[in-house]
Amino acid sequence: MFVAIILSLMGLFLIYLEFFLPGSxxxxxxxxxxxxxxxxxxxxxxxxxxxILYILVLGLLVFMVVKFALxxxxxxxxxxxxxxxxxxxxxxxxxxxxGKSGIALTDLRPTGKIFIxxxxxxxxxxxxxxxxxxxxxxxxxxxxxxxxQEFKKKYINEN
Numbered sequence: 743m744f745v746a747i748i749l750s751l752m753g754l755f756l757i758y759l760e761f762f763l764p765g766s767x768x769x770x771x772x773x774x775x776x777x778x779x780x781x782x783x784x785x786x787x788x789x790x791x792x793x794i795l796y797i798l799v800l801g802l803l804v805f806m807v808v809k810f811a812l813x814x815x816x817x818x819x820x821x822x823x824x825x826x827x828x829x830x831x832x833x834x835x836x837x838x839x840x841g842k843s844g845i846a847l848t849d850l851r852p853t854g855k856i857f858i859x860x861x862x863x864x865x866x867x868x869x870x871x872x873x874x875x876x877x878x879x880x881x882x883x884x885x886x887x888x889x890x891q892e893f894k895k896k897y898i899n900e901n
Contacts, residue, residue: 749779754807761811835883843879865890
């Protein structure tokens with residue numbers, strides 16, 4: 743019985759991890775461990791009523807783990823979305839920033855953060871790379887990101 747409980751706890755933990763490290767391997771491993779715990783109980787020849795009770799408790803625990811993981815995932819998503827881009831909708835960018843210049847807060851390879859008018863924004867460059875600290879200019883936007891290029895001075899020929 744002890745081995746079955748340990749296998750069940752490990753399986754529940756792997757299922758929980760699947761929500762944060764996707765790739766199906768943790769879910770498959772967790773499911774295999776849960777089913778293995780059932781086979782260990784069958785091998786120990788426990789009473790049928792105890793086996794059914796174990797299955798019901800295990801099902802309830804799986805439901806609770808999934809519900810808890812989804813709640814944590816939603817909380818993390820809400821924190822992430824509201825942290826840097828206050829007031830942004832998922833599919834819009836600030837159109838009034840087009841043509842404005844600013845500074846690259848991070849290296850843009852091709853994504854990173856920029857600084858315009860005392861605020862930071864996520865940005866994408868069509869160029870291969872813009873170094874941190876370089877002056878940039880907003881060209882357009884895509885989704886919630888601004889599309890920028892390195893600011894280039896136009897030289898006037900004074901002849």
